[in-house]
Amino acid sequence: MAKTIVEKIFSAKSGKDARAGDIVDAQIDVILTNDASGPLSIDYFEKMGGDRVIHPERVVAIIDHYVPCPNSKVARLHQKLFDFRDRYGITLVEAGHGIAHQVIDELKYIRAGTLIIGGDSHTTTHGYLDTVSVGVGASDLAFALITGALWFKIPETIRINLTGILRKGVSGKDVALYLLRILGADGANYRALEFHGDGVGCLSLDDRKTICNLAAESSAKCAIMPLDERALEYCNTQHIRVDDCVVPDEGCTYSRTIEIDLATVPLMISLPPRADLAVAIDEQLGTPIDMVVIGTCTNGRISDFEIVDEVIREIPGPFMVETLIVPGSLETYKHMVNRGIAGRLLEKGAMILPPGCGPCCGSSPGTPRDGFNVLSTANRNFVGRMGNVNSHIYLSSPAVAIASALTGHITDPWRGGHV
Amino acid sequence: MFEYEGKAICFGDDINTDYIISSRRKKDTIDPYELVPYLMEDIRPNLVDLLVDQVLFVAGENFGCGSAMEVAAQIVKAAGIPIIIAKSFARSYFRNAINNGILAIQADTSHFREGDIVRVRMEDESVTIWNLSTEYVGHHVAPQGKIREILDAGGLIPYVATLNKEELHGNRREDQ
Numbered sequence: 001m002a003k004t005i006v007e008k009i010f011s012a013k014s015g016k017d018a019r020a021g022d023i024v025d026a027q028i029d030v031i032l033t034n035d036a037s038g039p040l041s042i043d044y045f046e047k048m049g050g051d052r053v054i055h056p057e058r059v060v061a062i063i064d065h066y067v068p069c070p071n072s073k074v075a076r077l078h079q080k081l082f083d084f085r086d087r088y089g090i091t092l093v094e095a096g097h098g099i100a101h102q103v104i105d106e107l108k109y110i111r112a113g114t115l116i117i118g119g120d121s122h123t124t125t126h127g128y129l130d131t132v133s134v135g136v137g138a139s140d141l142a143f144a145l146i147t148g149a150l151w152f153k154i155p156e157t158i159r160i161n162l163t164g165i166l167r168k169g170v171s172g173k174d175v176a177l178y179l180l181r182i183l184g185a186d187g188a189n190y191r192a193l194e195f196h197g198d199g200v201g202c203l204s205l206d207d208r209k210t211i212c213n214l215a216a217e218s219s220a221k222c223a224i225m226p227l228d229e230r231a232l233e234y235c236n237t238q239h240i241r242v243d244d245c246v247v248p249d250e251g252c253t254y255s256r257t258i259e260i261d262l263a264t265v266p267l268m269i270s271l272p273p274r275a276d277l278a279v280a281i282d283e284q285l286g287t288p289i290d291m292v293v294i295g296t297c298t299n300g301r302i303s304d305f306e307i308v309d310e311v312i313r314e315i316p317g318p319f320m321v322e323t324l325i326v327p328g329s330l331e332t333y334k335h336m337v338n339r340g341i342a343g344r345l346l347e348k349g350a351m352i353l354p355p356g357c358g359p360c361c362g363s364s365p366g367t368p369r370d371g372f373n374v375l376s377t378a379n380r381n382f383v384g385r386m387g388n389v390n391s392h393i394y395l396s397s398p399a400v401a402i403a404s405a406l407t408g409h410i411t412d413p414w415r416g417g418h419v
Numbered sequence: 420m421f422e423y424e425g426k427a428i429c430f431g432d433d434i435n436t437d438y439i440i441s442s443r444r445k446k447d448t449i450d451p452y453e454l455v456p457y458l459m460e461d462i463r464p465n466l467v468d469l470l471v472d473q474v475l476f477v478a479g480e481n482f483g484c485g486s487a488m489e490v491a492a493q494i495v496k497a498a499g500i501p502i503i504i505a506k507s508f509a510r511s512y513f514r515n516a517i518n519n520g521i522l523a524i525q526a527d528t529s530h531f532r533e534g535d536i537v538r539v540r541m542e543d544e545s546v547t548i549w550n551l552s553t554e555y556v557g558h559h560v561a562p563q564g565k566i567r568e569i570l571d572a573g574g575l576i577p578y579v580a581t582l583n584k585e586e587l588h589g590n591r592r593e594d595q
Contacts, residue, residue: 023564036442040449040489048579066446073447121487121511137489137515139575146579147587151565185433186481190510219484219509274433361486362443380485382435384461387443 002249004157005224006192009132009246013115020156020253025149029114030058034100036065036363037119037138039077042084044142052088054148059090060109062100065363067356069095098329098355101125101213101297106331112227112235113244117144121216122297122379127223128208129231130245132192134222155221156255157192157248158183162199164263169414171307172207173299173377173397175260176214177268177278182258185276188220191255194248195225199262205234206303213298214379217275267412270395273383281400284410290372291322292405293386294398295353296360299377300328302335304398309341311402311413312348320408323350324366326358348406362387375401375410421522423502424538424551427531428469430462430478435485436512438462440494442486451493458494470498475539477531478505483512492519502539504528504548517566520574524548530555 003011007018014024033041038061053059061081066074078095085092093103101122104110112130116123119141126133136150144150160179193215195208203211208225215223227235227245235242267281294300294308305327325345327333333355336342342352353359359366360378368374368391376386381393394410403413444457459466476482476495482505483491492515495503503516504524516523524539524546531537535552541561548557562570572578579587 036445037488044576047576065442070446077449119487121485135487135511137487137492137511137518139489139518140514143575143579185484186507186509189481189484189507217485219481221510361437362441363446380435380437382437382485384441384443385437387441389461 002252004192004248004252004254005130005194005226005246006132006157006222007154007252008248009113009115010152010154012113018154020154022154023151024154025151026115027149028058028117028144030060030104030109030116031141031144032100032104032116032118032120032123033059033061033141034065034120035063035078035081037141039080040138041119041141041145042080044139045145048142048146050142050146053090053145056089059145060093060104060107061085061090062093062097062103063095064099064356065361067095067354067364070364095356096330096354098327098332099297099300099357102300102328102332106329108238108240111240111244112242113246117141117150122213124215124220124223125209125213125297127212127215128205128225129235129240130224130227132222132224135216153190155190155192157194158188159254159257160193160195161257161259162195162197162262163259164199164261165202166262166265169399170265170267171397171399172203172210174265174268175203175207175262176211177270177275177395178265179211179258179260180214180217180276181278183218183276185217185274186219188215188218191220193220193223195223199260200225200228201230202262204303205231206301209301210298214275217379267397267400269400269410270381272381272392272394275379275381275395281410281412284394285412287394287410288373289321289375289394289404289409291324291368291374292319292401293324293326293359293366293374293376293378294401295326295328295358296376296378297328297357298379299398300326300332302332304377305332305336305341307399308402309339309344311399312344312406315403315406315413317406319349319405321405323405324353324359325350326353327355330355359386361385375404377401420540420542422538422540423475424536425473425475426469427477427533427535427537428466428474429531429533430476430482432479433481433484434462434478436483436488436491437485439483439491445490449490451490451497454490454494455498458498474500475537476500476503477528477537478503479528480506482508483516484509487511487515489515492516492521496521517569518575520570522570524559526557526559
């Protein structure tokens, strides 16, 4: 019988002829953790009687949530990760190198046809290279450290067909929010997303990461983009193996199919307090903004800051509001410095924070004041998400966020940005 | 057989893990017992006052969406709440709940109101839910297979203790 990608990868990783609905024990290729979930996983590991990590070469812990370390209590949690590395030989990436989802990409752990788990819900990001990449809790992660495997219920798949070409200035973030509005906060719960159509070809690899990242907000188990020509070329230049790449069988079963003509996708804004409350920017132009945050695992990449740079070169004047810039990785930060982007942002009054998760979930500094409207490029805007329940978080692309920082209200950078 | 009776604390749809326990609190501790005073603080201040009674959670769709952080399941257990009944659960929360020995039951919860007295009985094949305040009774299929084994053990940690070395590593293929 014809299989979806998720059925094929779980079949390969379990050695079973697996179908949606089946429960299988599957071998894990990459285990990703961070300083938010990692210390708890270590607790579980110890309580389970773990005395070795079966495949330490497959495990990466990245310190990204609490950066730099804010207090002695977190310092002890960080120490746990260092001790675990010393004892069991896993890889640890120290604070300041960036967000886990960006760093393991740069370290080339992501390869088509693999099964990845992460102690972080935005592990869905890595489906952009034709993988099954799933966020799990700390206890599941500990179990996988000990056994190398984990049980999974194989999800049904929602097929997303993308056609057409994005309008100028519209980005992967806008596509992601547009899709999220269609799916809703639980629209993909217990399901995989699979992306197809010639529209995928006009999306950069970074746009694809953003879309797979935000799939978590529709509660998707994973989001998968089969390799197309552009992705194959990327893997080729990056020397990433593609021999295990997977395509769905013709005639496989999808629980739902969603068609999106990319040419109809507008710039999007998510309203507080839910990412799926997404509307076209036209409905929100002029909404006053008190603080802007650009970064996070959704939109903290080099290409995001290149677009930011394009906008600040076009709209004169300083930032009108507190503007926090959080490079997604040290590599991104260095690029911003070398290209003069960091300098131009500082000239306009930006605060550049160390590479990491930043204020996105209130783990690192950058808490908004009472009554603040924040415009952020992150993926979540729940009440209190950034550490203050009396602030309101709007979500947008980096282009819209930076243009709005220059005007003090929600602004379309390509339509009367200078107002 | 497992039976429990408690007062319902009710929530709506899409209760995310940040609402269950805010990430900002995890800066001070990840000990779920120390975090209990902050359980649901952003959407239900003073919820902790209700914990003097024997209680359970009743919710709408997609309970536990958002982050996969396991503290959001541990804290419910630490608060003495062994059962969550919801129309549906976010998949990562469902796993975390089971792994911590919390009985997560998917059921129609539209018959429940805040403060209703609810009795839950889990047997080999079935889970029965009585709303003693309204006399509503619901019958459901009990969790089976691996999920049931983990639940019966009391969570993933005691479950691992029931496995021998071969079972722990037995599913490893030799070519890996």
